[in-house]
Amino acid sequence: MIEFRNVTFTYPDADAPTLDRLDLVIPEGELCLVVGRTGAGKSTLLRAVNGLVPRFTGGRLAGDVLVQGRCTRDLPPRELADVVGLVGQDPAAGFVADTVEDELAYVMENLGVAPDAMRRRVEDVLDLLSLHAVRHRSLATLSGGQQQRVAIASVLTASPRVLVLDEPTSALDPASAEEVLAALTRLVHDLGITALVAEHRLERVLPYADRVLWLPGGGDPAELGEPARVMARTPVAPPVVALGRLVGWDPLPLSVRDARRQAAGLRDRLVGQAPPVSVRPAGATIATTSRLCAGYGRDVVLRDVELHVHRGEVVAVMGRNGAGKSTLLAQLVGLRAPLSGRVEVDGEAPHDLTPARAVRLVGLVPQDPSLLLLRDRVDTECSGADHDAGLPAGTTFALLGELVGEVDPAAHPRDLSEGQRLGLALAVVLAAAPPLVLLDEPTRGLDYGAKDRLVAVLARLAADGHAVVLATHDVEVVARVADRVVVLADGEVVADGPAREVVVHSPVFAPQVAKVLHPEPWLTVDEVEQALAGVA
Amino acid sequence: MSPRGRSAVRRLVHPVAWWAWAVALAAAAMRTTNPLILGAIVAVTAYVVVARRGTAAWGRAYGSFLRLAAVLVVFRVLFIAVFGVRVPGEVLVTLPSVQLPSWAAGITIGGPVTVELLLGALYDGMRLGTLVVCVGAANALASPYRLLRSLPAALYEAGVVVTVALAFAPQAVVSLGQVRETRRLRGRPDRGLRSVRGLALPVLEGGLERSVALAASMDARGFGRQGALPPAARRLTALATAVGLLAFCVGLYGLLDAGAPRALGLPVLGAGAVLVAGVLFARGRATRRTRYRPDPWLAPEWSTVAGGVAALLAVIVVARLDPGVLAPSVVPLEVPQLPPLVAVGLLAALTPAWLTPAPPDDAAAAVVGSDAAPASEALAA
Numbered sequence: 001m002i003e004f005r006n007v008t009f010t011y012p013d014a015d016a017p018t019l020d021r022l023d024l025v026i027p028e029g030e031l032c033l034v035v036g037r038t039g040a041g042k043s044t045l046l047r048a049v050n051g052l053v054p055r056f057t058g059g060r061l062a063g064d065v066l067v068q069g070r071c072t073r074d075l076p077p078r079e080l081a082d083v084v085g086l087v088g089q090d091p092a093a094g095f096v097a098d099t100v101e102d103e104l105a106y107v108m109e110n111l112g113v114a115p116d117a118m119r120r121r122v123e124d125v126l127d128l129l130s131l132h133a134v135r136h137r138s139l140a141t142l143s144g145g146q147q148q149r150v151a152i153a154s155v156l157t158a159s160p161r162v163l164v165l166d167e168p169t170s171a172l173d174p175a176s177a178e179e180v181l182a183a184l185t186r187l188v189h190d191l192g193i194t195a196l197v198a199e200h201r202l203e204r205v206l207p208y209a210d211r212v213l214w215l216p217g218g219g220d221p222a223e224l225g226e227p228a229r230v231m232a233r234t235p236v237a238p239p240v241v242a243l244g245r246l247v248g249w250d251p252l253p254l255s256v257r258d259a260r261r262q263a264a265g266l267r268d269r270l271v272g273q274a275p276p277v278s279v280r281p282a283g284a285t286i287a288t289t290s291r292l293c294a295g296y297g298r299d300v301v302l303r304d305v306e307l308h309v310h311r312g313e314v315v316a317v318m319g320r321n322g323a324g325k326s327t328l329l330a331q332l333v334g335l336r337a338p339l340s341g342r343v344e345v346d347g348e349a350p351h352d353l354t355p356a357r358a359v360r361l362v363g364l365v366p367q368d369p370s371l372l373l374l375r376d377r378v379d380t381e382c383s384g385a386d387h388d389a390g391l392p393a394g395t396t397f398a399l400l401g402e403l404v405g406e407v408d409p410a411a412h413p414r415d416l417s418e419g420q421r422l423g424l425a426l427a428v429v430l431a432a433a434p435p436l437v438l439l440d441e442p443t444r445g446l447d448y449g450a451k452d453r454l455v456a457v458l459a460r461l462a463a464d465g466h467a468v469v470l471a472t473h474d475v476e477v478v479a480r481v482a483d484r485v486v487v488l489a490d491g492e493v494v495a496d497g498p499a500r501e502v503v504v505h506s507p508v509f510a511p512q513v514a515k516v517l518h519p520e521p522w523l524t525v526d527e528v529e530q531a532l533a534g535v536a
Numbered sequence: 537m538s539p540r541g542r543s544a545v546r547r548l549v550h551p552v553a554w555w556a557w558a559v560a561l562a563a564a565a566m567r568t569t570n571p572l573i574l575g576a577i578v579a580v581t582a583y584v585v586v587a588r589r590g591t592a593a594w595g596r597a598y599g600s601f602l603r604l605a606a607v608l609v610v611f612r613v614l615f616i617a618v619f620g621v622r623v624p625g626e627v628l629v630t631l632p633s634v635q636l637p638s639w640a641a642g643i644t645i646g647g648p649v650t651v652e653l654l655l656g657a658l659y660d661g662m663r664l665g666t667l668v669v670c671v672g673a674a675n676a677l678a679s680p681y682r683l684l685r686s687l688p689a690a691l692y693e694a695g696v697v698v699t700v701a702l703a704f705a706p707q708a709v710v711s712l713g714q715v716r717e718t719r720r721l722r723g724r725p726d727r728g729l730r731s732v733r734g735l736a737l738p739v740l741e742g743g744l745e746r747s748v749a750l751a752a753s754m755d756a757r758g759f760g761r762q763g764a765l766p767p768a769a770r771r772l773t774a775l776a777t778a779v780g781l782l783a784f785c786v787g788l789y790g791l792l793d794a795g796a797p798r799a800l801g802l803p804v805l806g807a808g809a810v811l812v813a814g815v816l817f818a819r820g821r822a823t824r825r826t827r828y829r830p831d832p833w834l835a836p837e838w839s840t841v842a843g844g845v846a847a848l849l850a851v852i853v854v855a856r857l858d859p860g861v862l863a864p865s866v867v868p869l870e871v872p873q874l875p876p877l878v879a880v881g882l883l884a885a886l887t888p889a890w891l892t893p894a895p896p897d898d899a900a901a902a903v904v905g906s907d908a909a910p911a912s913e914a915l916a917a
Contacts, residue, residue, distance in 0.1 A: 056752045067878060081758030097681045098592045105828030109685070110758035112824030121830070136594045136896065154756065290708025335717055359723030371718050374738065388723050432723060 001048060001162060001194040002026040007063035009053060009283045016219065018044045022063070024213065024224050026196065028161070031188045033209035033227070034198040037447045038215030039149035039417045040528050042198040043089070044487075046164050049196065050084040062450060068161055082111055083471070085155025086164040087450070091147050095139045100131060103139060107158040122159050127164075129153045129183050147175025149183060153288050156187070163187065163195045170444050172322045173473045174508050177204050183356055184208070200447055203238035203476065203512050204532040206231070207255035226250045238449045239476055239512040242525045246532075259516040266528075270520055273534070275500070275527045280483055281310030286435050286467045287332060292341035294324075294331050295491075301327045302340065302491045309467045311435060314458055317471040318498065318509055319346060319488035324369070329438045332469065333364040345436055349496040359388070362436040363429030365422065367444065368443035370413060372425045378416070379409035381424065400427040403457050419450030426457065437461060437468040455481045479503060479523035481512035498521075543624040546896045548590065549888075550688055551678030553837040558674035560844030561885060565666040565745040567860040573851070573882075574666045578605075580847075580886050587889040589676045589898070595837035600709055601672020605665035612661030617649050623867055624843030646906035656702045656866040681829060711760070761824075783808030836892040845883045850881025886893040 002025070019039040026032050034042045047053040050074035054061045065072045067342075068083050077084075085107075088094055097103040104125060107116045123477060126132045129149045134142060142150060146166055153161070168184070169177035175413055185208050187193045199205045212230040214223040223230055226253050231241050232336035244253045247266055260500055267461040287309040295301040301324045316476040317325045331343050332334045334350030343349060345361045353361070366372060382396040389396075399408055404423030407416065422442060429437065439458075442536045443451055451474075458468050458481050473477060478499060485502040487495040487509070495502050504521050514523050522528055552596070554624025565577050582598075588597040618631065622644070633646035715738045719725070754760075785867070854875045855862055864872040 048757055052752055056748075077752075077755045078758050078761045081756060081761070084756075086756045088749070088753065090749070093749040094756075096750065096754055096757075098590070098679050102681070102828065108755040109826055110761055110830055111749075112826050115826055115828065118826065118828050140593055158758065209626045332742070333721065335720060355725060356786055357721045359721070364721050366721070371714055374718065374722065385722075428722070505590060531848075 001028040001068060002196065003064075003066040004045075004048075005064040007048065007061065007062045007065055007175065009041075009048060009059060009148075011044075011057065011059040014059070018026060018049070020221075022222055024222065026194060026211070026224075028194050029188065029192040030210040031184070031195045031197065032211045032213055032224075032324045033202075033205055034196065034213045034215060035230075035236060036198075036201075037217055037236060038419055038445065038450055040215040042215060043131075045215065046166050046198055047086070048072070048081045049162065049164050051084050052086070052429060053074065061078070066172070075271050078110070078179060081107055081160075082158050082160045083160055083458065084164060085152075085158060087151045087155060089149075089166045089167065091151030092139070092150065093316055095147075095154075098138055100135050100137055100139060100142070101126075103150055103154045104157050106157060107372070110409050111158055118157075118401065118404070121159070125153045125396040128186070130179075137177060141350065143176065145172050145179050148172060148176070148180050152183065163198045165195065165348070167199055167445070168197060169199060169201060171321075171473075172443070173203075174475065176231055176284075176321055177189070177201075177473075181205065181208055194293070200445065201238075201474070202236065203401045205265055205453050206238060206241070207257075209254075222336070226245050226348060227254050233245065238448075239525050240390060240516060241517060243513055243528065246525060246529055256512055256515045261513075267517055267520060268527070270517065270531055271520065272435050273531045275522050276530065280312055280314075282313045285309070286311050287345045287469075288342075289328075289331070290342050292331060292343055293339045294327055294336060294341075295339055296447050302331070302488075304341070305488075305491075305493055307493070307496070308484065309392065309469060311467050312462050313483045314462050314470070314481050315469045315484045316482035317469060317486050318475075318478065323488040324491040326440055327491075329364060329471055331438065332438055333362050334358050337354060345417035356388075359429075359434060361434055363432065363434040364438040365425045365429055365442060367441045369422045369425035372422075372428060373413040375509055376412050377409070378407055378411050378424060380414060381413060381428065382409075389432040396427050396431040399430060401426055403427055404453065409464075417450075418445040419447075419453065422446070422454070423457075424452075435465070436469070439468070439472075440474055443468055443472060443474040451477055459534035475503065475509050475511045476524075478509070480526070538718065546894050547678070548679060548682065548832045548895055549588070549840060550686065550831045550837045551680075551683035553676040553833070555674045555842040556841045557844035557885070558670045558677070558886060560619075560841075560848040561673075562667050562701045564848045565663060565670060566882075567851050570862055570864055570872050570874075571659055571662055571665050572872045573664045574659075576874065576879070576882050577615070577666050577885075578669050579845075580882050582667055583886060585673050585676050585753065588892055588895060590679055592679065592861045594680055595676050595895075598669075598672045600677035601668055601675065604895065605668040605672075607916040608668060609658065609661035611655055613657045616657030618703050619645055620653055620657060622647050623650055623656060623688030624652040625867060625869070628654070652866045652869060654878075659864070659866070671737060674735045685827065686831060687739055706738055708743040711739045711746070712743065715739055774809055774817060775814050780808050780815060784812060790837075791866070812832035836888075840888040841893045843891075846883040846884035847878075849876045850884075855880055870872060 004022045004024045007022040008017050009021055010017040022045070034045060036042050044053050045056070048061065048065050049072075051065070053059070055076060067080060070080060070083065096106050101122060101492060104122050105118055108121065115119070126135055129152060131146070131149055131153055132324060132511050134146055139150065141148070141231055148355060150167070150170075152163070152165070163184075165184070166427065168180055172180065180468050181204065184195060184197070188195050197205060197209075198343060211224060212227045213229050214234050216222065231254065232235060232245070237245065240253055240256060240259050244259060249259070249262045251258075253262060259487050277515065287307070289305050289307045292305040292307075293300055293303055305328065309326075319325055327336070331338060332345065332350065334343075334353060337351040343351070348361065349359055351360055364386075373381055375384055378400075381396060381401060383393055384398040386393050397409065400423060403426060404420050407420055413421055416424065435483070455477060458470070461468050462483075470482075480500040484497065485495065485499045486493055487502065500523060502523055503511065503523070504514050510518070511523055511530065512526060514521070517528075522531075561577055561581065565574055568574065585598045589598065605867045627650050633644055636643045636645065783804050786807075787801060787803070787808050788812075790800030791802065791805060851862065854877050858875065860877050861873050865872050871889035880902045
């Protein structure tokens with residue numbers, strides 16, 4: 001269905017090709033998962049399928065990309081719209097219309113589908129993706145999961161044979177992600193659509209994949225094959241695969257269900273052992289909210305939130321999309337004033353402080369870290385931060401090196417990898433040495449390696465006496481780094497306690513290892529590895 | 537009449553009707569410097585916008601345009617106070633004056649600032665400001681997407697340029713909000729005059745990136761697919777469309793601007809319209825595009841257009857009968873009057889606030905929308 005014939009693609013001004021002599025055939029009706037590190041060329045590969053690469057990016061593409069026998073060299077993306085449906089990383093950025101129904105009809109209007117056929121197809125697709133309840137809603141008012149499903153629906157109405165999805169679940173809470181993946185499997189199984197999906201959260205998508213395409217990047221040849229066979233060797237692996245490799249299970253488990261079937265022996269070996277208790281002692285209280293209500297105009301997003309954050313602890317704030325996580329962070333950093341109640345950071349209300357004073361108390365790394373960056377070079381960005389914080393020149397740049405390793409000082413922040421950009425934003429925030437550091441969804445777009453480094457950085461910040469609050473959907477990172485988990489639902493705190501207690505028994509927030517070893521309270525592969533080493 | 541036509545049923549009024557209404561009001565504003573008439577036009581747009589604006593992001597464009605208009609008026613007055621040709625009268629303050637040498641046209645900068653000078657500048661600035669406010673009202677009332685959709689297939693490509701440009705304003709407002717938050721997070725002033733410095737580039741960059749992402753998404757979903765036209769014919773019709781539209785715009789300008797030569801008005805407008813219509817006919821058969829639930833054009837649409845045109849006609853008639861009242865003199869100073877006929881015309885322009893159906897309710901719209909609201913405050917700063 002999709003064929004890459006000796007495809008090499010180089011971005012303009014790039015030294016090395018992003019895709020290097022790629023040869024592959026994806027047969028009809030398969031769900032193919034593209035796996036690779038950040039920057040390995042996953043998005044480039046996906047956007048080459050309908051010709052957006054190179055037509056919207058520039059650069060040189062050698063070789064042929066064929067979809068259903070049509071070559072992207074001869075046809076622009078618009079002429080392939082009836083064959084390939086592509087949904088980008090940020091679905092909201094691509095919305096054209098105002099309401100759900102109009103968005104669904106857009107592609108059909110362009111294809112010239114007859115009006116009565118259009119009405120029928122819109123109804124069918126609304127049902128297929130369970131969107132009928134929101135059909136008249138304005139697109140901007142939908143939740144993240146709904147927006148993602150609308151974006152998929154808006155290309156499905158053209159009845160494409162190929163669906164290309166770039167990180168369809170990265171921005172979603174676990175429940176919404178399940179919603180999107182259930183819809184996707186239905187399309188592949190019932191309608192025989194060929195799906196090509198790139199995703200960093202392998203733990204979510206891997207159980208559904210028929211085939212895995214491993215993109216090593218850096219000029220090494222790509223590998224396409226059975227998921228269990230390919231995943232046995234890739235350096236990026238979800239916890240369930242890592243656990244399987246550690247214990248030596250064969251066949252390699254790809255889902256929690258596979259793993260549980262083989263895990264009885266492991267559970268027996270671990271009986272009588274307890275996971276290491278977090279040794280981080282919590283210090284003095286740095287931030288407090290009391291009876292905090294916050295929102296926009298008449299819409300109350302947070303209700304009576306009571307929260308205490310202490311120096312030296314990592315607090316994870318979890319909850320559905322729209323539960324009020326980002327609003328809580330905006331309150332703590334003083335971007336918005338509370339409707340009622342109090343927010344205090346180190347005894348002061350952050351909203352009343354001047355910006356220059358506020359950054360010395362609390363720093364926020366926003367969901368899109370590049371929003372925080374103002375300059376066009378890494379070194380001027382860093383020296384700007386030094387200047388703002390009144391630090392000797394070079395302090396921030398040195399900090400950046402400690403966080404993420406060597407970074408080219410002349411590079412544009414936009415050209416850094418996601419991990420490096422996050423590091424740069426974090427370094428800029430930490431330059432003012434605020435005792436409270438907030439991170440909004442920091443793991444979006446990060447591969448497992450970058451997440452490892454982030455976890456190490458956060459642990460070090462906590463050890464240095466910073467209080468860290470992160471809002472995230474990533475249960476695996478929470479399991480590894482958080483001391484305490486606060487769960488928000490509809491703006492209220494529904495759970496606040498030690499991470500292990502909160503997540504182990506939740507069907508939604510439990511990490512994979514906890515699900516596999518339930519009811520034993522293990523959270524991460526590292527814990528299991530240490531325990532097994534102790535036994536041996 | 538279908539049930540969608542009754543004004544009791546909530547629906548969006550045809551975007552072309554709103555634009556026609558707003559353009560008519562803008563044309564009326566262009567023909568006068570009478571501050572009472574201009575103020576009344578702004579009041580009419582404000583009332584109708586508050587009553588009938590959309591719930592989506594574009595529905596909040598009006599406030600930003602209002603602030604922009606205010607800034608324009610203030611700048612105009614300041615500019616004239618410093619650089620304007622001196623007008624005799626009641627002196628408020630005397631600025632230090634500099635006589636430029638004759639090779640720089642011998643202009644005098646500064647000098648006595650009189651009430652008459654400031655009022656003249658104010659009237660002139662208000663005319664421009666009212667024009668901006670009318671465009672803002674159209675932006676807040678008509679969905680840019682629906683406007684694009686109602687264009688004939690052959691005009692579609694030209695239309696998208698305009699639509700992306702129109703959508704750029706709300707996107708830039710969103711981008712502005714983000715940049716201001718960024719500045720606060722970086723410990724820099726986020727309010728007052730000092731915060732404006734260095735805003736332009738990131739805001740433009742953000743707006744542009746959004747526009748490119750939107751263009752990619754539109755292309756991937758078949759936007760601009762070609763019909764079965766051979767390349768040569770395609771180029772010819774594209775050229776004819778461009779020339780025709782240009783002529784149409786020049787003609788429209790000639791018609792709207794009272795000072796333009798008469799030959800620039802109707803004849804050029806007509807020639808442009810004929811050219812475009814010819815292309816539409818030729819290409820309409822070749823281009824395949826269909827419409828999902830086309831916006832109906834019913835009684836509320838007619839009454840909206842009629843309201844705007846009534847206001848314009850009233851101003852035109854008054855211009856014939858009593859030109860002086862439309863341009864109240866400042867030397868000697870004269871109290872501006874609101875002619876009764878213009879008042880009636882403007883009341884007619886106010887009727888869409890009741891005669892059109894309310895836009896569809898979207899209860900949750902306010903939640904997301906509120907992000908953009910604080911952002912627009914920076915314009916006022």
